Amino acid sequence: MMLIPCPWCGPRDESEFHYGGQAGVAYPADPDALSDEEWARYLFFRDNPKGPFRERWSHSAGCRRWFSLVRDTVTNEVLR
Amino acid sequence: MAERNSPLGGAADRLAAVAAATGGAVTVAEVPFLTQLNVRTRPSGDVNVLQLGPDEWLVVGSSASAVGAAVDVSAQRTTVAVGGSRVLDLLAMGCAIDLHPRVFRVGDCAQTTLAHAPVIIWRRETEFWILVRSSFAAHLADWIVDAAQEFTAGD
Known part of the structure; x- marks a missing residue:
């Protein structure tokens, strides 16, 4: 069980959260201009690093707010 | 009744x-x-939530920023x-x-x-x-x- 630091509620059990995937994936500025391959890449392709990874979490059982944090995918340590 | x-x-x-x-x-x-009563607002900047009494709260702010909602969720x-x-x-x-x-x-x-x-x-x-x-x-x-x-x- 990971202990995740919610910026509003403090450290809480992982089971109170929903995972939101990689953070900072920007919506395309002009979606109509994208090819199918580029659109699929935006929708489905995400980084999968071994090490620090910036990701989105939602404190769904608490304040229900979204926030970002950096987690080490090897150790599950929350870095910031 | x-x-x-x-x-x-x-x-x-x-x-x-x-x-x-x-x-x-x-x-x-x-x-x-x-x-x-569920009150949603943003008590920051010039928006404040004042406790007027044990059972009364007032959300105060400029008209542009005092966005909020009060909903009766008793049930x-x-x-x-x-x-x-x-x-x-x-x-x-x-x-x-x-x-x-x-x-x-x-x-x-x-x-x-x-x-x-x-x-x-x-x-x-x-x-x-x-x-x-x-x-x-x-x-x-x-x-x-x-x-x-x-x-x-x-x-």
Whole structure:
């Protein structure tokens, strides 16, 4: 069980959260201009690093707010 | 006048029996029909939430920034009052956050899960009030009655 630091509620059990995937994936500025391959890449392709990874979490059982944090995918340590 | 039924109205006897079975180590009772007003706004910058009295709040800000909503959610939840000398041990069986009075003081509240049910835990002077959604109330009452068996007098 990971202990995740919610910026509003403090450290809480992982089971109170929903995972939101990689953070900072920007919506395309002009979606109509994208090819199918580029659109699929935006929708489905995400980084999968071994090490620090910036990701989105939602404190769904608490304040229900979204926030970002950096987690080490090897150790599950929350870095910031 | 329509008859009002509280979510745990049918469980009152079973909840009251917990105190007798545990010799007062755990007491449980529903506090039905509390009024609950959910206020959403952003109390930052020039938006402030003023407590005008024990039962009155006023959200103040410039017209551009004082965006908010007040919704009557009284029927969303019921309230379960749990107390007794072993209440912290009881809640610790189903709640991961630290409710010790050194950390979680009188007046503090937290949205979390208790026995996997989403709840608001609110420490009062002598007991905890557990605000639980009506549809989860029966589950939570069953769980409390079951968990309190550990403190049955004589064990």
